[in-house]
Every structure is written in structure tokens, then in C-alpha cells.
Amino acid sequence: MSSSPSSQNTSPSSTLSTPAALWRLKPFVKPVIWRLAGGAASALIAAIIALMIPIVLEQIIGGPVRSGEISVIVFGALIVFALALGEAVMVWLRRQFVLNPATEVEYQMRTTLYSRLQTLPVSFHDRWQSGQLLSRMMQDIGLIRRWLAFGLVLLVVNILTIAIGSVLLFRWHWLLGTIFLVTAIPLWVRGYLFEKRYGALTRRSQDQAGDLATSVEESVHGIRVLKAFGRGKHALSRFSRQAETLRETEMSKARAISSIWFWLDLMPQIAFGVSLMSGIWLISQGAIDEAQLFAFFAMAVVLRWPIESIGFLFSFMLDARTATDRVFDIFSEINTITDPENPVHIENPRGELAFEAAHFRYQDAGAHERDLLDGIDLVLRPGETMALVGLTGSGKTTLTTLPTRLYDVTGGRVTLDGVDVRDLPLAELRQHIAMAFEDATLFSATVRENVLLGRADLDVHSEEGERALREALDVAQAAFVDSLPDGVDTVIGEEGLSLSGGQRQRLALARAVAAKPKVLVLDDPLSALDVDTEALVEEALRHVLADTTAMIVAHRPSTVALADRVALLEAGRVTAVGTHSELLKTSRHYRHVISSLEAEEAARTGSIPIIRDEEREVDEEVREGLRMSASDDASSGSATEMDKEVQR
Numbered sequence: 001m002s003s004s005p006s007s008q009n010t011s012p013s014s015t016l017s018t019p020a021a022l023w024r025l026k027p028f029v030k031p032v033i034w035r036l037a038g039g040a041a042s043a044l045i046a047a048i049i050a051l052m053i054p055i056v057l058e059q060i061i062g063g064p065v066r067s068g069e070i071s072v073i074v075f076g077a078l079i080v081f082a083l084a085l086g087e088a089v090m091v092w093l094r095r096q097f098v099l100n101p102a103t104e105v106e107y108q109m110r111t112t113l114y115s116r117l118q119t120l121p122v123s124f125h126d127r128w129q130s131g132q133l134l135s136r137m138m139q140d141i142g143l144i145r146r147w148l149a150f151g152l153v154l155l156v157v158n159i160l161t162i163a164i165g166s167v168l169l170f171r172w173h174w175l176l177g178t179i180f181l182v183t184a185i186p187l188w189v190r191g192y193l194f195e196k197r198y199g200a201l202t203r204r205s206q207d208q209a210g211d212l213a214t215s216v217e218e219s220v221h222g223i224r225v226l227k228a229f230g231r232g233k234h235a236l237s238r239f240s241r242q243a244e245t246l247r248e249t250e251m252s253k254a255r256a257i258s259s260i261w262f263w264l265d266l267m268p269q270i271a272f273g274v275s276l277m278s279g280i281w282l283i284s285q286g287a288i289d290e291a292q293l294f295a296f297f298a299m300a301v302v303l304r305w306p307i308e309s310i311g312f313l314f315s316f317m318l319d320a321r322t323a324t325d326r327v328f329d330i331f332s333e334i335n336t337i338t339d340p341e342n343p344v345h346i347e348n349p350r351g352e353l354a355f356e357a358a359h360f361r362y363q364d365a366g367a368h369e370r371d372l373l374d375g376i377d378l379v380l381r382p383g384e385t386m387a388l389v390g391l392t393g394s395g396k397t398t399l400t401t402l403p404t405r406l407y408d409v410t411g412g413r414v415t416l417d418g419v420d421v422r423d424l425p426l427a428e429l430r431q432h433i434a435m436a437f438e439d440a441t442l443f444s445a446t447v448r449e450n451v452l453l454g455r456a457d458l459d460v461h462s463e464e465g466e467r468a469l470r471e472a473l474d475v476a477q478a479a480f481v482d483s484l485p486d487g488v489d490t491v492i493g494e495e496g497l498s499l500s501g502g503q504r505q506r507l508a509l510a511r512a513v514a515a516k517p518k519v520l521v522l523d524d525p526l527s528a529l530d531v532d533t534e535a536l537v538e539e540a541l542r543h544v545l546a547d548t549t550a551m552i553v554a555h556r557p558s559t560v561a562l563a564d565r566v567a568l569l570e571a572g573r574v575t576a577v578g579t580h581s582e583l584l585k586t587s588r589h590y591r592h593v594i595s596s597l598e599a600e601e602a603a604r605t606g607s608i609p610i611i612r613d614e615e616r617e618v619d620e621e622v623r624e625g626l627r628m629s630a631s632d633d634a635s636s637g638s639a640t641e642m643d644k645e646v647q648r
């Protein structure tokens with residue numbers, strides 16, 4: 001599982017102003033802007049209709065009600081009814097306008113983010129927790145959709161409604177309008193302070209929600225380990241702590257909202273009270289009449305919701321801004337592994353893979369640390385199978401990630417047929433070079449789809465697809481798939497967890513073989529197989545590898561046997577290259593590595609270390625050499641192991 005960023009180290013909200021931060025949504029909103037504008041227009045018409053009702057009421061009360069003309073009163077009531085109906089229709093229309101475009105924006109943002117995640121380099125995924133990505137993909141984009149559909153439209157419309165309404169209030173009497181506006185000032189001040197506090201809280205809570213999602217993802221992913229070690233309770237208590245932290249942040253958010261609501265409730269009441277007293281005084285002075293005061297209050301009632309909702313809509317906008325920041329944290333990640341500007345193509349690769357003074361260090365390596373790969377010089381001839389051997393942690397897996405550019409070299413270069421791999425289009429490069437990893441990752445899809453994942457050129461259900469599938473399954477000795485409930489069309493569970501480790505590895509190997517690459521990079525792909533199956537797979541691989549260049553990380557002596565030559569990785573460099581027997585003869589470190597591999601293997605299988613056929617073939621001269629080396633090594637830790645081997 002990748003680590004960080006967690007809520008502790010994600011970047012804070014961007015330094016952009018809120019409008020500028022939200023403006024970044026423009027490319028997604030642009031295609032639907034007219035529908036959103038239609039929604040805003042409908043909402044505005046609804047608001048204007050609502051504002052007209054008090055004016056009509058003023059006319060009815062001031063005219064026919066005073067003079068007692070029933071028919072005119074009825075007519076006036078019908079107008080009010082028609083206006084109310086018109087307002088309802090416009091509100092309905094607003095919903096119709098905004099719903100579809102908002103979901104369209106949500107869809108576009110999700111697919112763009114997903115495709116971004118696919119193209120960002122592995123080093124990005126090393127740094128980001130999957131839960132953080134998940135919560136940004138689901139929660140934050142969902143929130144942006146809701147804000148676009150309702151928050152944005154209502155914010156614009158309510159501000160306009162308040163502006164129009166205030167002008168109308170002044171129409172009755174300047175004092176009444178001034179009272180209404182002056183009492184709104186504390187609300188704006190409060191709103192500003194609230195924005196500052198609430199923005200930070202929102203960011204924190206959304207990051208913590210991401211951490212929580214990571215915990216769920218990790219515990220589901222590692223459920224077997226948790227159960228096996230009886231650590232369910234421990235996981236639960238860790239989860240509850242995180243959930244509690246999130247709850248506290250949510251409580252702080254709720255407290256901030258409740259305090260702004262206090263002012264939002266209080267100030268309109270004060271405005272109403274003061275307006276009422278002033279209104280009565282104005283009537284007594286003959287400045288306004290009762291009908292106008294009634295209409296003023298009817299208008300104030302219409303304006304009350306827009307004024308009250310402004311606080312909520314601002315907090316909603318800040319939530320959306322934070323969500324936008326979190327999504328754009330990913331969009332703004334610089335992708336370092338991209339297609340070249342001037343791509344070179346290799347029509348028919350021969351398959352010569354070369355590392356030329358290749359250097360590599362992980363991003364999080366300390367400045368004082370040496371490069372993990374510190375000048376690798378290695379050439380794999382076309383069609384050659386090269387085993388990569390080294391002590392654990394020596395950088396074998398890291399080296400295998402360089403040819404396909406999962407990571408880029410930090411110095412030197414890797415070439416395919418003399419062309420720097422960075423000069424090839426990525427799709428072409430990964431067509432020429434395929435990989436299988438020790439940790440075989442499968443997807444929740446059918447066996448067929450998993451195995452033919454690298455064959456975008458094939459219809460997986462076509463005859464050709466079937467042939468490629470069968471060949472690959474044969475090589476990987478994966479006939480077990482036929483006994484699955486639906487054979488090759490069985491959907492294997494999430495990450496292939498319904499299969500055994502060995503079965504998963506065989507499918508991953510079949511996937512690499514099916515891609516028919518010119519170069520195959522295998523990171524210990526047979527480690528979970530039993531000895532007999534491994535021998536069968538090796539035999540089949542020998543045929544496949546006949547004209548394929550292969551680099552195989554070997555953790556078992558038996559895997560070394562598959563290779564034409566072996567490269568020994570030591571202290572970040574390739575210190576020896578040769579056949580297994582040559583290296584046994586000439587390299588003390590190689591003998592040490594092989595004997596530790598054998599010891600590991602023996603510990604794993606519970607058997608005593610055995611010398612494999614190839615080693616038996618080491619001639620007397622080699623044995624003599626070994627004896628001498630063993631005695632040379634008498635003081636070293638590996639000597640005892642070597643002695644045993646020589647004596648056998």
C-alpha cells in the first residue's frame with residue numbers, strides 16, 4: 001500500500017482566491033454553461049415573480065380592500081395565485097435545467113481524473129494514499145456537482161434577489177430600506193470571519209475523510225492478514241480513532257455553522273422589530289400608509305430566505321472550493337513520464353535491451369544516500385534470457401521497472417535496439433516490453449480479460465483471441481482455469497483473491513506471455529509455484545523465450561537455471577555477468593548469493609538444500625575452485641554454507 005499524503009501532509013488550500021480557485025472548473029463547465037445559465041435565469045424569474053406579489057398586495061389593500069370592491073379583490077387574488085403558480089413553474093424549470101449539466105460535469109471530471117491517475121507515474125502512486133484518491137474521485141467530485149446544480153445557481157440568484165428587493169424596499173420609504181440594509185452589515189462581517197474559519201475546517205475534514213477511506217481500503221485489502229494475526233480489534237481501534245478525529249472536525253464545522261445561523265436568525269428578527277416600530281411611527285407621521293407597511297413586511301418575508309440562505313450558500317461554496325482544490329491537487333501534479341516530443345519508432349524490434357551507466361534513486365531518498373542503482377552497465381542480446389541475481393534489497397525489482405519506464409532513470413539511459421526508451425511513445429514501448437510481477441495483480445474481470453489485458457489489438461472473443469489465450473495459458477501451466485465454474489469466462493474476485501497465490505502468478509505470467517512482447521521482464525514470477533509446476537512452466541517458457549529477450553529476477557536457484565546468462569547486482573552495480581557455472585567459478589559474491597537463495601528456499605520448502613542439475617554439471621575444475629574459495633572464505637559467514645555444498 002502506498003503511503004501519504006495523508007491529512008497531515010496534503011498541501012493546504014491553494015493560495016488562490018475562492019473565485020479564482022473555482023474558475024478552474026471552467027473547462028468542465030463550459031460545454032454546459034448555457035443550461036446552467038438557463039437554470040439561473042429560471043431561478044431569477046421565480047425570484048422576481050415572488051417580489052411582485054407584495055407589490056400586487058399593496059395595490060389590493062390600498063385600493064379595492066379599502067373601497068370594498070369584491071370583484072376587484074377576487075381579481076387581485078387571482079393575480080396573486082397566478083404569480084405563485086408562475087413562481088412554482090419557474091422553480092421546477094430551474095431544476096430541470098441544472099440537473100443534467102451538473103451530472104455531465106461530474107461525469108467528465110471523474111473520467112478525466114481517472115485517466116489522469118492512469119497516466120501519472122508510479123512515483124505519484126508511491127506518495128498518495130489510495131483512500132485519498134478514492135475520496136477525491138467520489139466525495140469531492142460529487143460535492144462539486146451538487147454545488148454547481150444548486151449552490152452556485154442559488155447564490156447568484158439570491159444575491160440578485162436581495163439587491164432588487166432592497167431597491168424595492170427603498171421605494172416605500174428610505175428609512176425602512178436603510179434599516180433593512182444596516183442590519184445586514186453584521187451578517188456580512190460575520191460571514192467573512194466564518195469563511196476564513198470554515199474553509200480551513202472543510203479542508204481538514206475532507207482530508208480526514210480521505211484517510212478514513214484509506215483505512216477501510218487497507219483493512220479490506222489486508223483482511224486475511226488481520227484475521228490471521230487476530231488484529232481485527234487493533235484495526236478497529238485505529239479506525240475508531242480516525243473516525244473520532246473526523247467526527248470532532250465535523251463537530252467544529254457544525255459549531256461554526258450554528259454560530260453563523262445564530263446571526264442569520266437574529267438579525268432578520270431585529271430588522272423586523274425595528275422596521276415595525278419605525279413603520280408605525282412613519283404611519284403616525286403620515287409618511288406612509290398601512291398598505292405600504294403591509295407590503296413592506298410581505299417583501300421582507302420574501303427576502304428573508306435569500307438573506308438567511310446566503311450564509312449556508314457561502315459555506316457550500318467554500319466546501320466546493322476545497323473540493324476543487326483537492327481534485328486539482330491531482331490535476332496539477334506534473335507528469336514526468338510522458339510521450340516524447342519527437343518520438344522514434346521501432347517497426348520490428350530485435351530485442352536488444354541495454355542499460356548504459358544507468359542511475360536511479362527514489363524521490364524520498366536522503367541527499368546523503370548513494371544512488372540505489374549506481375551506474376548499471378548491462379546488455380541483453382536479442383533472444384537472450386538473463387537472470388538478475390543479488391542480495392535482498394540490492395535493487396533488482398527497481399532495475400526491472402526502468403525498461404518500461406514505470407520509473408525513469410535519474411542518470412544514464414536504457415535503450416531498446418539502441419533507441420533510448422524515453423524516445424519511444426509509451427504505448428509502443430510497452431507493446432515491445434511486457435512485465436510480470438511477483439505480486440500478481442489481477443482485476444475483477446474474467447480470466448480471459450485478465451490474460452489478454454495487454455492485447456488491445458485483439459477482440460478477446462475472436463478466434464485469434466482464443467488462440468492467444470490458450471497459448472499463454474499453456475505456457476503458464478494454467479489449465480486450472482478450465483475447472484473454474486465458467487472456465488475462462490469466470491469472473492475472478494477482486495484482485496484475484498479467490499485464487500491461490502500460485503494460480504494468480506500463473507495468470508499474471510500468462511498475461512505477460514500473451515502480450516507477445518519482444519522483451520519480457522519477469523520479477524520472480526514463479527516464486528509461489530510448487531517445484532513440479534515450476535519445472536513445467538520453465539520448460540514451456542524456454543520455447544516462448546527462444547526468440548524473446550527476457551530479464552528474470554531470480555529469487556530461487558531454479559529460476560537461474562532458466563537463463564542463458566546471469567547478471568550479479570551488488571552495491572548498485574552489475575559486478576559480474578556470465579553463465580551460472582562461470583559465475584560460480586569466478587565470483588565469491590555470486591556463490592554467497594546462490595547459497596543464501598538455497599538456504600531461503602530450503603527454509604521455505606522445509607527441505608534440505610539440494611544442488612540442482614546445472615550445478616551438478618559444474619566440472620571438477622569448478623569444484624576445485626569452489627573448494628579453494630571456500631577455504632578462502634573460511635572466515636566469512638557464507639563459508640559454512642559453501643563448505644556443505646562442496647562436500648555434497
Ligand SMILES: Nc1ncnc2c1ncn2[C@@H]1O[C@H](COP(=O)(O)OP(=O)(O)OP(=O)(O)O)[C@@H](O)[C@H]1O
Nearest residue numbers: 126362364372390391392393394395396397398399
Ligand atoms: N517505491 C519505493 N520508494 C522508495 N524506496 C523504495 C521503493 N521501492 C523499493 N525501495 C527501496 O529500494 C531498495 C531496493 O528495493 P528492491 O525492491 O528493488 O530490491 P530487490 O533487490 O528487488 O529486493 P528483494 O530481493 O527483497 O525483492 C530497498 O531498500 C527498498 O526499500
